[in-house]
Amino acid sequence: MGDRRSQPTTEWLENEKVKRILTEYLDETDYRIYKELNRDGRISDTELGERVGLSRTAARRRREKLQSEGLVDVLGVLVLQEAELAYADAFVTLNSDISQDDFDDFLSKIEGEELIYEIDEYMGKYDLLLRVWHASLSDIKSYLRAQLQTHDAVERYETVPVTKTHKAWHKILSNSD
Template sequence: MRIEDNNDEILVLRKIFKSKLDDLDVKIYQLLREDGRMSDTRIAEKLGVSVTTVRRRRLRLQEKGILQIIGLLLLRAADVAYADVLVKFNQRAKIEDIKNFLAEAIANPRIYEITEYIGGDYDLLLRFFESNLENLKYHIDKFLRDNPIVEEYKVYPAIGSPKAWYRSFKVKF
């Protein structure tokens, strides 16, 4: 990736994040997005700034919770099945029951992302993964079917995520 090729992204991120990120912060993020293990020294070399500047900026972004460097399983590359599941709660569901449901979803090792919605037809998005489609369907149904606060759910098996997690990789041993 060449940083100068991403001027549109820099402009958009600068506008969205307003005073929270400047161009250098965005460029540091872009490099870490491509390689989360990239050292501050290597980032400084690529951007033509001091290592101290990069380290200070990266630490500030991490301390504010804006930047988090994480490990990510590339599900498609690992050839596992995954699906987005939209969940609609029963109108009579109590807040405490919804909190308990969310706690169970967070604790479920087969759910790798949860997004809450305001308004619309659905209240929640759960992203499940499993070794194959048959097991995926079983565990989704096991978690959601017969749950009294779940009025309805729809399962959308995914075939990829071209922008977010659709990266090629090489396994090194």
């Protein structure tokens, strides 16, 4: 295998849409660092540097800067379908007369919930998307009922079970059924 430093990826240069979106935040090297960390967050700084054409020290400095700025976060993710766990999206509509304090209280409550792994605020038909997992769909239904029906902030919610994830975190997930 040749020296990867002399052959940097051209993905950044070829994808004008990605380049246009990210140039305000990342340069080509930062983007390549992000892509390598996305492939393997446990990669050493030495290997990272080799893959993106930098010294170990320069790669570490760049990675640390991206992390300190909050642009890159290296974390472990439980791949729910591989663990054969149930997961669903809950679309939440908040009461129209909810105060900011009540919204903040509700958000604080659900942010602390381990079984809710993502919370997104929306504009439009729904106000929030909660991504939730549990041992079974029946458990998800009971869990969401306990979390959402008992809070005055929630007008209604709709739960949509996820049957399969094909791509997440820029990774193609296995096709096992």
